[in-house]
């Protein structure tokens with residue numbers, strides 16, 4: 489299992505490849521606000537653990553294992569953002585809070601949150617009902 493830090497890298501690399509078709513060390517460093525030398529170190533570790541293949545002058549590609557995990561990590565992040573939006577968290581806090589919790593939930597918790605998101609999205613009246621509770625609690 490990848491550590492939280494490894495998960496952040498795999499997630500970003502997956503997103504970069506999805507968006508641009510490739511992931512350079514400098515792009516990863518910028519996306520994660522870290523020094524390029526930290527990226528190189530981590531990329532070498534991820535290569536060793538077979539999440540990707542890194543060749544210094546040719547860039548990197550995710551292995552099948554890396555792609556599979558990357559896809560799940562991006563899904564998890566997006567699901568948690570949806571969840572935060574449904575519970576009414578202020579938009580400015582959503583990204584930071586998701587980054588803070590995403591590595592610390594079990595996949596079972598993610599699945600159950602998925603059920604909850606689906607429950608609210610199947611009927612917008614449920615969101616309205618929740619907002620009414622929130623309005624009452626504010627008073």
Ligand SMILES: [Mn+2]
Pocket residue numbers: 499565586587590
């Ligand atoms: Mn994330």
